[in-house]
Amino acid sequence: MKSKGDALKKYGIITVILIFIIFVISYFVYVHNVVSAYENIIYPGVKIEEYNVENMTKEQALAFIKEKYDKPLKNNFITLVCKGKEYNIPYNSLNINYNIEEIVEEAFRYGKDQNTRNKFLAIKKPQEKQFTAKFTYDNKPVDEILSTIEKSLNKKAKNASITRKNGKFYITSEISKEEIEKKKIKDQIEDVIISHIGESYKYNIPLEIKEPKITKKKLENINQLIASAKTGYTPSTPARTKNISIATYTNNGILLMPGDEYSFNKIVGDTTADKGYLPATVIIGDKLEQGLGGGICQVSTTLHNAVLKTGIIPTERLNHNMPVGYTELGMDATVAYGTVDYKFKNTLNYPIYIEGAVTDNDVIFNIYSDSSLKSKSYEFSQDIYGKYPISTEYIYDNTIEKGKEKIKNPGSTGYKVKVYRTEYENGEKKDKILLNDDFYKPVKKVIAKGTKAY
DSSP states (O other), X not given: OOOHHHHHHHHHHHHHHHHHHHHHHHXXXXXXXXXXXXXXXXXXXXXXXXXXXXXXXXXXXHHHHHHHHHGGGSSOEEEEEETTEEEEEEGGGSOOEEOHHHHHHHHHHTTTTSOHHHHHXXXXXXXXXXXXXXXXXXXXXXXXXXXXXXXXXXXXXBOOEEEEETTEEEEEOOBOEEEEOHHHHHHHHHHHHHHTTTOOEEEEOOEEEEOOSSOHHHHTTOXXXXXXXXXXXXXXXXXXXXXXXXXXXXXXXXXXXXXXEEEHHHHHXXXXXXXXXXXXXXXXXXXXXXXXXXTHHXXXXXXXXXXXXXXXXXXXXXXXXXXXXXXXXXXXXXXXXXXXXXXXXXXXXXXXXXXXXXXXXXXXXXXXXXXXXXXEEEEEEEEEEEEEOOOEEEEEEEEEETTOEEEEEOOBOEEEEEEXXXXXXXXXXXXXXXXEEEEEOOBOEEEEEEEEOO
């Protein structure tokens, strides 16, 4: 027979079980009721942009958001401001269409595709969920305004310039490039459309400002004559004199910034008659002939000598086939348009200005740059390590009277020569290098003997 205590114990266990069952059922009923209550309303913590739409029905949220987005657009503007000028873009000209129905539907459905437990947790322990509206708009009014602004505000860059007159330099200041940053402006307008929703808004337009390559400040470093060279010529040959003058003054006023490369052929171009060039003596191979522009090699040679004194080494330079009378062996620089050029790059840290001039007897090139470069100077020496005497060739010519002779080609002695450059800084010897190793071919002297009968 069971004792009274056992019965009470059994009764207690049953009671506990019943209470637990009732609790569980009640909890599930509570969870169900909570979840069911949000079946037709938006979950807590849900926002569309900055607007709180929690606990709203879909219809309420739709009306609420429509009011926020549609109402302010009617009479307001986005105002673009730059340099004291204002440019208005009416909202109603943009035909803005927000995806309100779509975004409200997304907000409403948020959390509703989960299981009951997760739905309950989303309701009772909400985490903020923000939905971003999307929109379309007509960007034609924006493009039209930006086009107007570009015409009004944009500036093309213009380099500073320098000229030399009557022994003085005159510098014209640069103009910096100013350009509106269209992409940034369009991005900002789209941000205003979505974040300010029709509110009148002023936006300071960003201007992209870029200095040109050549500025007044850089050109002000041209303040000292740093190198000069001069070669003499005989003015008794007017055609050659004119050619020299044209080519020299074509090179006058050349500005080279650091890193810029000079090309004689690019500056002077072809020596054509329409430019004023005349036929004069030129060296072609081992012969002296007449050609348009004869004499311009003296211009390239004189410039070469001035350039060397700045410490700049040419990137392209060739000696003549025969020695020339206006400079030392190894110091000449021949040119022939389309085939042989004289080039150098400004390897200095400052811009250089080339001044070319012609006097009655001389070709002169002066090079100006920063005065600090005067601390360096250069000397040049020649080592003639090969000499080839002139040989003579006789030919017969039936156009010359018998017994008479005519020199067809005076010929020239051949040489091998090395040119060295010695560098000094503040008077102290620093370095000595081989600049070039040139060969001047020996040219036969050709004498024609007459065979023509009297």
